[in-house]
Amino acid sequence: MPLSTDLFDRLRAIVGAEHVRHTTGDLTPYARDATPLFDRLPDAVVFPADTAEVAAVLRLATEHRVPVVPRGAGSNLCAATVALNGGIVLVTTRMNRIREISPTELLAVVEPGVTTAALADAATAHGLLFPPDPGSRTVSTVGGNVATCAGGLRGLKYGVTRNYVLGLEAVLPTGEVIRTGGRLWKDVAGYDLTRLLTGSEGTLAVITEITMALLPAPADTGTGIAYFPDLAHAGRAVADILSAGIVPATLEFLDRSCVNAVEDFADLGLRRDAGALLLFGDDGTSDAVRRDLNRMAELCDAAGATEWTLAEDVAGAEALLTARRCSLPALSRLGSLTILEDATVPRPRIAEMVDRIDAIADRHTVTIATFGHAGDGNLHPTCVVADPNDTESIERAHAAFDDIFRTAIELGGTITGEHGVGAAKLPHLRAQLGDDQMQLLSRIKSAFDPARILNPGKLGS
Amino acid sequence: MTGVFDPEELSRCISCGFCLPACPTYAATGDEASSPRGRINLMRALETGRLDADDPTLLEQSSACLGCRACEPVCPAGVPYGSLLEQWRDHQWRGRHRPPLARLLTIVASLPPVVRAMGWGRFVLPAGRGIDKATRPATPGTPKQPAQPTPPAGTGASLMLGCFERAMFPNVSRAARTLLPGLKVPDDQGCCGALHAHNGESTKGRALARRLGERLPGRIVTTSGGCAAHLADVIGRDRVAELSEVVDVSALPERRVAGRRVRVTLQDSCHLRNGLGVWREPREILSAVADFVETPGANECCGAAGTHSLLRPIESRRILDRKLDAIEAGGADVVVAVNPGCLRQLRTGLRRRKSRVRAVHLAEFLTKPDGGARTR
Known part of the structure; x- marks a missing residue:
């Protein structure tokens, strides 16, 4: 109107x-x-x-x-x-x-x-x-x-x-x-x-x-990268690092598709043939940073890393982090439509979730590239569709994400770790919160917004 | 679908918004419509018919965009914005919607050089700025295709005179000839077509570039960043070199004024930097022969922006004033330009405020013992 x-x-x-x-x-x-x-x-x-x-x-x-x-x-x-x-x-x-x-x-x-x-x-x-x-x-x-x-x-x-x-x-x-x-x-x-x-x-x-x-x-920061044969190996390294009592500032992983998309954009000299990349970093006093970086590198090595390296200087580390932040838009080089989600699972279930995402992608014959914040279980499986007008492919992508959300909830996780519900994930929210809580959300919404004019069709609607 | 745009190029934008902080017009307005992402959404509305070509926002934004392409190096998705802008203006500025001044300028640029040199071209013709499709830098400020270290002299390379530059700044090509004496300098060159390509006549712009490529066989050396980028797009990056990529300063003495080294800063040419990825080279040269000071925002458009300074003088001057403030605050004697449009813009602005800073083209800076600095 x-x-x-x-x-x-x-x-x-x-x-x-x-x-x-x-x-x-x-x-x-x-x-x-x-x-x-x-x-x-x-x-x-x-x-x-x-x-x-x-x-x-x-x-x-x-x-x-x-x-x-x-x-x-x-x-x-x-x-x-x-x-x-x-x-x-x-x-x-x-x-x-x-x-x-x-x-x-x-x-x-x-x-x-x-x-x-x-x-x-x-x-x-x-x-x-x-x-x-x-x-x-x-x-x-x-x-x-x-x-x-x-x-x-x-x-x-x-x-x-x-x-x-x-x-x-x-x-x-x-x-x-x-x-x-x-x-x-x-x-x-x-x-x-x-x-x-x-x-x-x-x-x-x-x-x-x-x-x-x-x-x-913090006085100092440091960053390193390790390459693995696949995301599952990288996931094991993450588990080893966390259970060794290290809580690093950065622990990000990217699968091969993501590494290649980022490399296309940023030209950092990343290895394109690796199955997965783990970006690890920490900040604090110089000694502590150095010690933790070396220990993380050793743990990666033990977990099957094919190669690892530490960034020489701050500029090098910042370039790596900047490139990682660009993963999503860089992935659009693979196809015109990228549907990104951020299903998140408890840390010990990361490797399992990664495997399940692979299986789901195969089952629905869709291309899913995965990157994410490995340390906090926050994954960003991204479905790449070549033609934005291909409704059949988009439907398959949505079907795959339905499965991914179900799996995340089943593993004790959430449908969204950090992106939010908005209009995009509202249809999936009930599966996670249940009827009682959905009604409570609606009542809270009414208490703030009796005329229900603020951002309708999103949370609380 | 109206078929205005290359569908593959238009669909590459995923609206992530990473371009917003790089866009000078978005910085000025905070309005999504004057951001690259917003303009691409406008282009899509034109393409799908949601908006027709008479829409005032489409007309306004197709003209308000500087075409500086600062959004391209920061775009992780690799959207060829400059190319989309050309396609947009080709369609948007057909017939009566074409700014009359833009029409006049492209006609003047197509005149034989003698006429331009004698007459009004001197007063109205702005710089062409090139848009390339094939070559774009990979990451903010990382040149993807470094210059070939081929010596330009004695290898059949030619110096391009540039239709605007030879009329307004004839000393620039004179200086370039001094620096690179081995270059051939045929007189009958014509225009590279950058100005046309950026003002709604991309077909003609590309044809002119191809013709220039035929008239100047072999490698073409240019003193204009804008021409370099457009020419490279059409005839190939390997055939085009900008002055700073080929000049050898190892034998040049340092520039001195008042008993000390000249303090110099650089204003990037947007298309040289964002289109060809050339920005380290001129800095290295200036650092070798003088005291180089980096000016914050040197990579941002000076407001000349091809025809922008003439079509939208108030906005252009607002952008320029901020830049001149930064240049003066840095304490440089000279600001070096690598494109005639930028040179004209900076020189006009500095004179207007009676500044002690001088705007000089790179070629002139390297041939004058004092770099063109004000002697006191």
Whole structure:
């Protein structure tokens, strides 16, 4: 249902005429995010400048029962920011100031449109570390990271976004501004709404300010790579490393297809003939880093690595990590459509999950390349389809992923480790959470959003 | 399907958004529509008929894009954005939608050089910037195809004069001839067609490049990064070299001014860097003969962007002002350009603000004892 002229006038009055878009051309770039196969034109796009403008837009939307979809950079992989029911896409990119970095309190206060990399760089400039580093860190916004509880390459040692969110300012769909948590690690006054909003995917409130914990930057970092005959061998090395009591900052694996796609892009001189690559790294004091790297290399060797090497310098290590972060888009060199998932299993089941994914790919005759965060069991099986218009292949890919999700749940895992549910995985959520919890989610949603205007068709719907 | 685009090229983008931070127009607006990913979604809407060619957003964005191709080296999926942009403008700028100034400029570029040198070409003609399809760098700032170390002199190589450069900056090719005396310099050269290719006439642009390739057999050395990239796309990377790939500075004395080494910085040519992957070479040369200072953002477009500075002067100047601030803050005596469009843009801007920094082409920098620095 197109929005009325009156509603557009009121939106313009709130954010300014130049910050409201309404033509089909202007809306087209906001019809999708980084998720394939989801595409829906919103009716309006607005760019509020501050919390007050966000509140006014939400009040208006609730009054008129118009859906509102909050959006940062649109780099999410679960169609969390696609306006399934039309309505208003509310973009936070104008709210992009870093308000404070406090080395004494070890925290940062930022607006939601600040990019992850900008926050990390600002922390680094103060000798601090912002650990969460999702693959899209140069693109993604901190607001989006909180909304999806983004993970990343350092998850094993440092946890994910939720472990660093100390406090939030958020606007309820009815227009009230709430502040949850604050600047303290210890604060148990009330339900932990900070945690509830973290990962709520824009379905409960619009986050307008984030107080984020930081850590002192480690003195040194180091990275190495090991090649294995196949992913299963790499999986065994991962198990050996973790059971040896090492909790490395980085433990990533890629199968042969991924290694080749990354090498096509980054030209790092990776071995294209290896069955799997394990990227391992740690940070801390120089001695500890050196010692752990060497031990990890020895354990890889013992687990059947055909070759291993340590990065010579920081630049070399950073190049490896950058290349790893590009795995997904690089895979699209193999085919025009890449459907990526992030089924996650408990660490001891990684090797088994890898084998099961292979069997599932064979059964459905689809090409699945797998990479992922081996250390925390977070796999990214990616189905590559040559022709985006080949509906039969896409159906087979979806059938394969149904099996993969079932298998992940069966092994005690989850349908999504870090990408989120969004519209893409909502149909699978009930299988994991069950009826009772799905109903509870819906009741929580109603408590925040009685008119159910905020990001409908996603969590809580 | 309207058949505007090469379907394989258009489908390669998976909308990951890794290009957003590299795009100067997205940085300026924060609006997805002015990002490479957003523009590709607009192209797709044109292709599927969701939008028709009269759509104001399509017209605006096809023109607002600088065509700097900074999105290409950062694209893990290898989307040939420059090529898609050419296809877009070919379709979008047909007939009445073609900016009149762009039409005028491509006509001027096709005139015989004598006419251009005498007349109005001197005043209006901007730099061509090449778009190549076949050669693109692999990773941010990594040249995929390093220059062949073939000596250009005495091997049948020719110096390309460039239709814009020979009219506006005749001293550049004079300097290049001094540096590379073995080069043949035929007078009857014609235009490489880069300007046409980037302004909605890619067929003509490619035909002109092929003709130039026939007129100058063997290896072609150019002092224009934009021409180099376009020419390499059409006639092959192995037949094209940009000055910094072939000049030997080992015998050149250091550039000095006021009793010290000249402090010099470089403004990359977008297409030389993003299209051909050439960016280390000029830096190595400048470091060998002077004190080189890197300017933050040197890899970003200066706002000349082919016809952009003429078609969209206000935006162009905004981009330029930020860049000139950075250049002046770095304390360089000279900023070196490797493309005539960038040279014109930088020189105009520096003069306007009465800066002590001078904009000089690489060839001139290497032939003047003081590198063209202001003597005090």
